[in-house]
Amino acid sequence: QVQLMESGGGSMQAGGSLQLNCTLSGSRLVDYALGWFRQSTGKEREVVAAINYNGGRVYYADSVKGRFTISRDNAKNAAYLQMNSLKPEDTDEYFCAAVYGGGLPRIPSQYAFWGQGTRVTISS
Secondary structure: OEEEEEOOOEEEEEEEEEEEEEEOOOOOOOHHEEEEEEEEEOOOEEEEEEEOOOOOOOOEEOOOOOEEEEEEHHHEEEEEEEOOOOOHHHHHEEEEEEEEEOOOOOOOHHHHEEEOEEEEEEEE
């Protein structure tokens, strides 16, 4: 049974950095594309970044391009989202998601497995 678990969220002042971590258990991470999504109460979940199975292709939402970096370590069954130059509008619940196979999915419905989420709060 594939399970994902996020960690690394927290509270930070604007301009600071946080790293989110996502660990996959129950399977091999190398077999999955991964995405980071965020969601505010009452809003739709939106993609932040995505990475293909070997890290050779990545995608970033325009709102985080140049500030966030997605990466993965398949040997550790882990993925990461390094978030720099954080802004108050980055405040959200962040989720990692995985889907078996190749490609670079960007839509929540394309992902089969989800973590529980980790809260990021950025104050001005």
